[in-house]
Amino acid sequence: MRVGEFDIAHTVESAQPLTFFGDERNDRKGITYAYKNSVIEVAQNGGSVEYRAYGPLDADTLRKEVRARFGLDDNMRAIYRSIGTDAFMKSAIKKYRGMRITRNDPWETTLCFVISQFNNVKRIRGIVQRLIAAYGEEHVFSAGDVKLTFRSFPTAEEISKRSVSDLMSHGAGFRAKYIKSVAREWSSENAFGKLGKKEYAKAKEELMVLDGVGDKVADCILLFGYGKLEAFPIDTWIQRIVERTYFNGRKQNVKRIHEFAEERWGAYAGYAQQYLFHFARNE
DNA sequence: ACCCAGGCGGGCG
DNA sequence: CGCCCGCATGGG
Numbered sequence A: 001m002r003v004g005e006f007d008i009a010h011t012v013e014s015a016q017p018l019t020f021f022g023d024e025r026n027d028r029k030g031i032t033y034a035y036k037n038s039v040i041e042v043a044q045n046g047g048s049v050e051y052r053a054y055g056p057l058d059a060d061t062l063r064k065e066v067r068a069r070f071g072l073d074d075n076m077r078a079i080y081r082s083i084g085t086d087a088f089m090k091s092a093i094k095k096y097r098g099m100r101i102t103r104n105d106p107w108e109t110t111l112c113f114v115i116s117q118f119n120n121v122k123r124i125r126g127i128v129q130r131l132i133a134a135y136g137e138e139h140v141f142s143a144g145d146v147k148l149t150f151r152s153f154p155t156a157e158e159i160s161k162r163s164v165s166d167l168m169s170h171g172a173g174f175r176a177k178y179i180k181s182v183a184r185e186w187s188s189e190n191a192f193g194k195l196g197k198k199e200y201a202k203a204k205e206e207l208m209v210l211d212g213v214g215d216k217v218a219d220c221i222l223l224f225g226y227g228k229l230e231a232f233p234i235d236t237w238i239q240r241i242v243e244r245t246y247f248n249g250r251k252q253n254v255k256r257i258h259e260f261a262e263e264r265w266g267a268y269a270g271y272a273q274q275y276l277f278h279f280a281r282n283e
Numbered sequence B: 001a002c003c004c005a006g007g008c009g010g011g012c013g
Numbered sequence C: 001c002g003c004c005c006g007c008a009t010g011g012g
Helices: A009-011 A059-069 A077-083 A087-095 A106-116 A121-135 A156-159 A164-168 A173-188 A191-197 A200-207 A217-226 A236-246 A254-282
Strands: A030-035 A037-046 A048-054 A136-143 A146-152
Touching: A009 A030, A009 A037, A009 A136, A009 A191, A030 A059, A037 A059, A037 A136, A037 A146, A048 A059, A077 A087, A087 A254, A106 A121, A106 A217, A121 A156, A156 A173, A164 A200, A191 A200, A200 A217, A217 A254, A236 A254
Parallel strands: none
Antiparallel strands: A030 A037, A037 A048, A136 A146
């Protein structure tokens, strides 16, 4: 299908959940990822996005999944116009034009970002991959002479059955107790599935009840899991670059930065955050 | 060897 | 509240 203002390389390289489990199958032209009981391959060639699925997925569902996953229905012209109000943001947009906010499975996003705290991207990926290898359900597909094996993302139920020390054996460290607790909460209540219907502030409040989910992780879940584009996750990178760029290098607390982001970027603060984050990490 | 990483919860003033 | 501290682990 034809898509404008989309760059799959910038998108998958910008450390969103899709790439937390990215591996050698992913390159600058495309990505292969698990979706429910299927595997989806997506590749970009100029203004054309091609995709195919292995597994029980009809064409319409597949198309909708790809469009949703890569944020292809976001109006980038409007978003760029809205957030590109200063030279710094304009240069970030220019450099990473086409980078989208991906929409991932909420549970998967929650687990990924609980693991992300006080951690680095490389190790986050490793931990997530080991959890998938250990607890994900295996699926095998044959397409002609090609045999494709993959594991789907482990369910909350599956993770909740494991002991903390079992989870620690995969390198999760002190986060293991959070993983266990969050998995238990997620599998015992079905309220989290409906969080997307609630408004941002209310949904954030409910997520922060979870042990191991604070202000920043909640915003990541809302942005990358529920597509709440007004969410503005403030991590060390964002705090640094916002203070340096918009506050003359003076220290600000998180509350102040949230107020600033809401006022300046409003409904698209999440996009502003992703361009700032990617720009800050790659400079 | 040493430092730090897409923070968080708990404890303190 | 607002700030400060410890925290498992492994890559640079």
